[in-house]
Amino acid sequence: xxxxxxxxxxxxxxxxxxxxxxxxxxxxxxxxxxxxxxxxxxxxxxxxxxxxxxxxxxxxxxxxxxxxxxxxxxxxxxxxxxxxxxxxxxxxxxxxxxxxxxxxxxxxxxxxxxxxxxxxxxxxxxxxxxxxxxxxxxxxxxxxxxxxxxxxxxxxxxxxxxxxxxxxxxxxxxxxxxxxxxxxxxxxxxxxxxxx
Numbered sequence: 626x627x628x629x630x631x632x633x634x635x636x637x638x639x640x641x642x643x644x645x646x647x648x649x650x651x652x653x654x655x656x657x658x659x660x661x662x663x664x665x666x667x668x669x670x671x672x673x674x675x676x677x678x679x680x681x682x683x684x685x686x687x688x689x690x691x692x693x694x695x696x697x698x699x700x701x702x703x704x705x706x707x708x709x710x711x712x713x714x715x716x717x718x719x720x721x722x723x724x725x726x727x728x729x730x731x732x733x734x735x736x737x738x739x740x741x742x743x744x745x746x747x748x749x750x751x752x753x754x755x756x757x758x759x760x761x762x763x764x765x766x767x768x769x770x771x772x773x774x775x776x777x778x779x780x781x782x783x784x785x786x787x788x789x790x791x792x793x794x795x796x797x798x799x800x801x802x803x804x805x806x807x808x809x810x811x812x813x814x815x816x817x818x819x820x821x
Contacts, residue, residue, distance in 0.1 A: 651756035662748040
């Protein structure tokens with residue numbers, strides 16, 4: 626009974642998390658073969674202007690780049706994970722999104738705010754999903770993504786351990802299983818040591 630339950634859990638968990646597995650497999654393939662998808666040297670992202678206006682907001686005295694960026698994004702209903710850089714009299718805000726990131730440029734002297742969006746790029750979108758982190762950002766959607774990634778990691782550990790357990794229970798498969806485990810472990814440690 627326990628073995629049957631383990632097999633079902635192994636299978637249904639794999640089906641439930643198939644989209645994550647496919648996304649990580651595809652994005653890792655793209656990163657491993659980046660010149661095929663991005664060219665050599667890699668092509669720069671392409672941006673499209675969305676709007677340009679004078680920003681009427683007033684920042685607190687001595688406001689940091691992070692504070693200014695949060696205020697601008699809130700005023701445009703664009704709150705979410707972002708990074709801000711203030712240099713050369715210009716505040717540049719990169720608003721992270723999996724599909725269509727935005728770049729906002731605020732010129733301190735003229736108060737002009739320009740909003741651009743990155744043109745669709747399938748390989749880049751998959752890479753962004755792969756690298757997306759959530760616990761460092763104060764937004765619920767990013768934290769929810771981070772929780773889902775932790776769940777996927779735990780599921781992969783469970784798949785490995787439950788696979789070992791199921792293999793051990795099938796006496797007829799033990800010899801081939803030992804061979805498979807030995808070859809796989811040997812290759813892993815060979816590549817690991819070669820990379821040192």
